Amino acid sequence: MSAPLSVGFxxxxxxxxxxxxxxxxxxxxxxxxxxxxPAASWATLRDMVSLGQVxxxxxxxxxxxxxxxxxxxxxxxxxxxxxxxxxGNAIGVSTTLAEQMRAAGHPFxxxxxxxxxxxxxxxxxxxxxxxxxxxxxxxAELLYHWLGALGFAAPQALSVHTVPPPLxxxxxxxxxxxxxxxxxxxGTLAVESGVGELLxxxxxxxxxxxxxxxxxxxxxxxxEPELTGRLMRAIWRANRWLGQGQNLTTAxxxxxxKPYLDTPAELIERALSGRLIVTQKGEMxxxxxxxxxxxGAATFPWRSSGALIADRIAARTGLDRPAARxxxxxxxxxxxxxxxxxxxxxxxxxxxxxxxGALSEDTPVASPSGRLTLPADxxxxxxxxDPSGEE
Amino acid sequence: xxxxxxxxVVEADRERALLIVDSLREAGDFDVAVIxxxxxxxxRISEKNPDVVLVDVTSPSRDMLExxxxxxxxxxxxxxxxxxxxxxGLTRAAIEAGVxxxxxxxxxxxxxxxxxxxxxxxxxxxxxxxxxxxxTRQALEERKIIDRAKGLLMKAKGLDEDAAYALLxxxxxxxxxxxxxxxxxxxxxxxxxx
Numbered sequence: 315m316s317a318p319l320s321v322g323f324x325x326x327x328x329x330x331x332x333x334x335x336x337x338x339x340x341x342x343x344x345x346x347x348x349x350x351x352p353a354a355s356w357a358t359l360r361d362m363v364s365l366g367q368v369x370x371x372x373x374x375x376x377x378x379x380x381x382x383x384x385x386x387x388x389x390x391x392x393x394x395x396x397x398x399x400x401x402g403n404a405i406g407v408s409t410t411l412a413e414q415m416r417a418a419g420h421p422f423x424x425x426x427x428x429x430x431x432x433x434x435x436x437x438x439x440x441x442x443x444x445x446x447x448x449x450x451x452x453x454a455e456l457l458y459h460w461l462g463a464l465g466f467a468a469p470q471a472l473s474v475h476t477v478p479p480p481l482x483x484x485x486x487x488x489x490x491x492x493x494x495x496x497x498x499x500x501g502t503l504a505v506e507s508g509v510g511e512l513l514x515x516x517x518x519x520x521x522x523x524x525x526x527x528x529x530x531x532x533x534x535x536x537x538e539p540e541l542t543g544r545l546m547r548a549i550w551r552a553n554r555w556l557g558q559g560q561n562l563t564t565a566x567x568x569x570x571x572k573p574y575l576d577t578p579a580e581l582i583e584r585a586l587s588g589r590l591i592v593t594q595k596g597e598m599x600x601x602x603x604x605x606x607x608x609x610g611a612a613t614f615p616w617r618s619s620g621a622l623i624a625d626r627i628a629a630r631t632g633l634d635r636p637a638a639r640x641x642x643x644x645x646x647x648x649x650x651x652x653x654x655x656x657x658x659x660x661x662x663x664x665x666x667x668x669x670x671g672a673l674s675e676d677t678p679v680a681s682p683s684g685r686l687t688l689p690a691d692x693x694x695x696x697x698x699x700d701p702s703g704e705e
Numbered sequence: 706x707x708x709x710x711x712x713x714v715v716e717a718d719r720e721r722a723l724l725i726v727d728s729l730r731e732a733g734d735f736d737v738a739v740i741x742x743x744x745x746x747x748x749r750i751s752e753k754n755p756d757v758v759l760v761d762v763t764s765p766s767r768d769m770l771e772x773x774x775x776x777x778x779x780x781x782x783x784x785x786x787x788x789x790x791x792x793x794g795l796t797r798a799a800i801e802a803g804v805x806x807x808x809x810x811x812x813x814x815x816x817x818x819x820x821x822x823x824x825x826x827x828x829x830x831x832x833x834x835x836x837x838x839x840x841t842r843q844a845l846e847e848r849k850i851i852d853r854a855k856g857l858l859m860k861a862k863g864l865d866e867d868a869a870y871a872l873l874x875x876x877x878x879x880x881x882x883x884x885x886x887x888x889x890x891x892x893x894x895x896x897x898x899x
Contacts, residue, residue, distance in 0.1 A: 355767040358800075365800060386771060449772045476772035478765035481743060488744045 316347035317541060322359045323372035325352050325575045326479075327498045327585045328399035328526045328605060330565055332372055335552035337568050343551075344544040352573065355478060356448045357386075363529060364390040369538075370545060372398060373529040379623045380450040382641045383633060391532040394620065394646045395546050398526040398553070400612045402605040403453055403516035404501040404590060405430075407493045408486050411437050412511040422511070424592060424599045427518040427694040431464040434513070438492055442466075445477035445491035452516070452525045453495040455626055460519045463695040483507045497525075498585030498605065499577065505591055512592040515601040520671070522603070522610070522691035524619050535650065543654035550613055550655055557608025562586045603689065610676070610689035611663055613651075618667040620646035621701040639701060643667070661686040670699040711736040712820060713750060715760040715770075717743065725759070725827050732823040747773045759824055762803045804828045847885040854888035857895050 319341075323329040335341045336348040351368055353359040356377060363371040364387060378392040407415070411434070416422065420433035434442070442461075446453040454474055466472050477485045479500040485491050487509040494504065495516070504510040516523060528549055535542045555561055566586060570579035584590070588604030591597065606612050624642025628635045648666035655662075664680035674692040712735050716722035722739045729737050740749055743766045750758060750773055760767050799805055804824050851873070858869040873891075877884040 354763045354765045357767050357771045358762050361762075361800060361805070367800065386775060448768050449775055475747070476769045478768050480765055484744060490745050490748075 316342060316345050317544070318347045318349060319370070319541060319545060320349040320351055320368040321370045321372070321545075322351045322353050322362045322368040324354075324356065324359060326372075326526075327569065327575070327582055328402050329372045329574070330556055330569060330586075331398045331528075331549050331552040331607060333569055333574055334555055334565060335548045338552065338555060340551040340555070341545075341548040344548045346541075346544050346548055348548075350573070356451075360387055363392065363531060366531070366534075369534060369541075370395075370528055370530045373527050374448055374451045375524045375527045375619070376450040376452065376455060376623045376627065377448070378527070378529045378645050379620055379642045380627055382645050383624060383627060383631075383638055385627065385631065386450065392529045392645065393532045393535050393650070394527040394529055394615050395535070395542065396528050396549060396553075396613045396615055396651055397524045397619075398528050398549070398607075398613070400522055400524055400606040401515075401517050401603055402497050402525050402585075403456060403495055404498070404512050405457070405493065405495045405514045405516070406486075406501050406504055406510045406512045407434065408489075408491075408510050409508070411492055412513075414438075422513070422592070424512070424514060424601075425518050427460060427514055428464065430514050430518070431460055434493065435461070435464065435466065441473070442493065443473045443475060443491045445475050445482055445485050445494040445496070447476070447479050447496060449474075449476055450627065452523055453497075455623065456516050456519045456523065457495050458626065458630065459693065459697070463693075463697065483509050486510050498590075499581045502581065502584070502591050505594060508594055511594070512590060512599075515590065515599075515604060517601060517603060518694060520691065520693045522606070522612075522673075522689045524616075525605075527615070535647070539654075542650065546651070546654045547658055550658060550660055553607045553613050557606075557612075559587075606689075610687055611661055612689075613660075614663060615646040615648050615651055616663075616666065616668060616670075617643040617646050617648055618670050618699070618701040620644070621667070622670045622699045625699065643701060659683075663688070667701050670701070671696075672698050709734060709736045710757065710820075711753070711755040712738070712757045712759060713753060713755040714739045715743075715746065715758060715764065715766060717741050721827075721831055724831075725824060728823040728827045729820055732819040735820065743769075746770070757806050757820065759804060759806055759820070761828070762800055762805045767805070798825055803832055847888075850885055850892055851888045854891040857891060 321332055323332050332350060336350055341348045353362060356374060359371050360377055362368045378394055381387040381392055414437040415433045418436060444457055457474060461472055475491055477491060479496050482494050482496050482500050483504040486504055501512055505512055556565055562583060566579040566583035569575050569582050570577055575582060586605060588601040590599050590601060592599050620642035621639040624638040625635055628638035652662055661681050661683050663686060671691055671693045673688055673690045675690045676687050678687045712729060714722055714725050716725060716739060726737050726739060729735055738753060746766050747769045758770055760770060799821060806821055854873060855866060855869040858864055858872055873887055874884060877887045
């Protein structure tokens with residue numbers, strides 16, 4: 315008899331590990347009957363998991379960290395068990411702004427974050443309004459970092475608005491925002507509906523950025539170690555399956571179905587394989603590692619990732635940064651990852667913290683199997699974050 | 706300044722919004738306004754600066770309100786989510802009913818309880834009606850597909866209506882799938898062959 319376990323998700327391409335764990339049978343193999351429950355907004359999903367309506371949830375990496383800092387939510391502590399996906403966002407601008415930038419000579423090469431940022435700031439030096447899916451999101455973090463590094467005194471000079479992804483194209487058309495940062499396939503939909511063009515993939519700002527995580531209530535993980543382990547192994551195997559290129563077509567077909575994305579499989583497959591349509595003329599760009607599920611210990615919840623997110627949020631909101639870093643690091647449970655995935659072939663990095671942004675190319679690192687290579691994770695401006703550092 | 710509690714209901718469906726407004730009026734003397742368009746939601750709410758915002762939990766626009774509650778200095782205006790953090794029963798009922806209140810300004814908890822009670826009751830009633838309507842619609846759709854499949858079989862195999870239906874039902878039972886699914890496959894296949 316399988317143990318029932320309810321898991322909340324937002325119908326997005328990066329909910330794939332949860333859907334695959336259920337549909338391909340990894341959950342069943344672990345004796346779990348997953349009850350996948352779609353939610354319409356991140357706030358709802360956060361509250362569902364906080365109040366015990368679901369045991370686990372697909373979540374934006376910064377949400378549990380923000381909650382630990384007392385920002386948003388009901389003050390219940392959540393744990394990040396593992397990372398579900400890395401990267402996956404794209405930045406786009408309104409057609410008006412794109413025309414202005416093109417007239418000023420910006421080539422829209424889709425890879426140079428410095429040039430794109432400068433062109434954007436030149437086109438709209440004041441009052442730039444950018445839409446993101448949630449106040450605490452990888453999207454917002456990317457934008458603040460990008461425009462901050464280029465001299466925008468974020469967040470003062472920049473106004474970042476929350477716009478739910480399905481309404482992004484509408485908000486752009488209505489002139490509520492000038493630009494956006496959003497996950498697949500919503501950026502492409504804005505392009506296809508004729509209201510915008512894509513400017514950069516998220517990877518142009520940071521090459522390997524944890525995007526969605528699997529979160530549970532801290533007290534649940536403590537009380538149910540057995541179930542926690544089974545869930546983690548099932549999801550990890552789903553991530554491994556998704557990391558194999560030959561499975562992407564099948565994954566797209568499954569995700570396209572009604573209870574999940576209810577979107578054409580072709581669109582999903584394009585996102586999974588990193589092929590983005592950037593203009594209305596149908597110009598396509600291929601982005602390496604546009605969404606990554608497995609490669610390079612992608613699922614490992616680095617404590618330093620939590621610390622970095624907490625540090626950035628604290629810097630913006632005026633909280634005590636060293637205290638925030640410690641809180642953020644506590645949320646990412648690399649200890650549980652090591653404990654519960656020990657019986658699998660999961661490659662464990664030797665350390666649980668690292669200097670974030672330090673790798674400018676793929677680098678082999680110490681691990682029990684000796685075969686682990688960490689992907690380049692550098693920021694476009696060379697920023698690095700030392701979790702034990704002073705700054 | 707009026708000492709009436711001001712409430713904004715975010716609801717796109719006009720009928721539903723009106724009923725919620727009525728039920729709130731029954732529950733107490735409140736100043737109620739409705740926002741039906743999601744575009745620029747947070748701007749509109751900022752302009753009105755209400756005491757309470759009532760929004761369907763299952764609405765994607767809920768994330769926009771999150772931003773609003775965090776707007777002015779995160780620590781002076783925490784997300785006082787739902788009715789009252791201590792009243793877990795009501796919070797749970799609210800989330801199950803699909804309604805949440807966002808306190809976007811100072812508010813006395815004793816004033817909000819009747820509002821929430823009324824709103825929850827209305828949302829419950831509506832979600833039940835919506836579910837029934839959906840079930841009816843789906844049954845109708847299935848009926849249509851089955852009729853089309855029957856027609857195809859009658860034509861292709863020269864069967865009468867009862868025999869065509871029996872054949873469909875047998876195929877469904879043999880394969881352990883729903884009759885409507887067999888009919889759908891048949892209709893799809895016929896479309897491809899046509």
